[in-house]
Amino acid sequence: MRFGAHISIAGKIYQVAERAKRIGCNTAQIFSRNPRGWQLKELLLDEVKRLKDDLERFDIHPLIVHMPYLPNLASSKVGLYLKSVNALEEDLRRSEILGAPYLVTHIGSFGESSREEGLERVSEGINTAFNKVRNDVILLLENTAGAGRELGSRFEEMARIIENIKEKERIGICLDTCHGFVSGYDFRTKKAVSETLKLFDNLIGLERLKVIHANDSKSPLGSHIDRHWHIGEGYIGEEGFKALLHHPAIRKPPISSGNLVSSFRSEIRNLPIIIETPFKESGDDLKNLAILRRLAK
Numbered sequence: 001m002r003f004g005a006h007i008s009i010a011g012k013i014y015q016v017a018e019r020a021k022r023i024g025c026n027t028a029q030i031f032s033r034n035p036r037g038w039q040l041k042e043l044l045l046d047e048v049k050r051l052k053d054d055l056e057r058f059d060i061h062p063l064i065v066h067m068p069y070l071p072n073l074a075s076s077k078v079g080l081y082l083k084s085v086n087a088l089e090e091d092l093r094r095s096e097i098l099g100a101p102y103l104v105t106h107i108g109s110f111g112e113s114s115r116e117e118g119l120e121r122v123s124e125g126i127n128t129a130f131n132k133v134r135n136d137v138i139l140l141l142e143n144t145a146g147a148g149r150e151l152g153s154r155f156e157e158m159a160r161i162i163e164n165i166k167e168k169e170r171i172g173i174c175l176d177t178c179h180g181f182v183s184g185y186d187f188r189t190k191k192a193v194s195e196t197l198k199l200f201d202n203l204i205g206l207e208r209l210k211v212i213h214a215n216d217s218k219s220p221l222g223s224h225i226d227r228h229w230h231i232g233e234g235y236i237g238e239e240g241f242k243a244l245l246h247h248p249a250i251r252k253p254p255i256s257s258g259n260l261v262s263s264f265r266s267e268i269r270n271l272p273i274i275i276e277t278p279f280k281e282s283g284d285d286l287k288n289l290a291i292l293r294r295l296a297k
Ligand SMILES: [Zn+2]
Pocket: 142, 176, 213, 276
């Protein structure tokens, strides 16, 4: 299985490869630009080439790009909405340039309008961006913690967004365990993981699941408070992550359990697992990745 972390792009973009390698990643997630601003720093082709070469040399793939924080595809404010669709187009282009097959986006907040209208705006914005940018990058909707007017914490809502997207082959899901847990989806035991993923399959379809954000939660089940925590030390706990990492929807089961394979269309399994756990000391990511690798054995 491939495990990685969200890696800083500070300095030159190719430094990402070295940073990821140093903590033993074999997949990685990055922002393509400053996540707290709208301005774009041009991607320099020689620096991008070096990044791609190094990632290949270190066997780090897939590279996953995460959208910045400011865009809100559900916004009822026209100006912000148009800027957000624009940012999505830009990041679809940048993901392709960076050689990233996946772009992860948050879904957004519906603000002063209705939930329904918010969901429609998200689908429309994605349709517009897909129309403008023709490439093979798959856009992954990330489930949210569902705080306030945030959309996309329920699988039903993600299914609704996908339903209204025209080019469905360009859309997938990134499942964040912390966000899911605080939205009321249990991941603490083998039974809970299996039920949660079954529900996901019924409402969205497991073939859409492409990336896992593995984060433990510092807040309890259903609290809607988004606080990522170290693997095994939060409310989800080691047993939950172990069950998740062994579930046939996430990883390819050994050949001997052949009958499980078909039910999860397993040719696409062995999903990349990305941690976004707190990072205070340089050893934090190393430690969390080591715990996940141990639990996956
Ligand atoms: Zn996440």
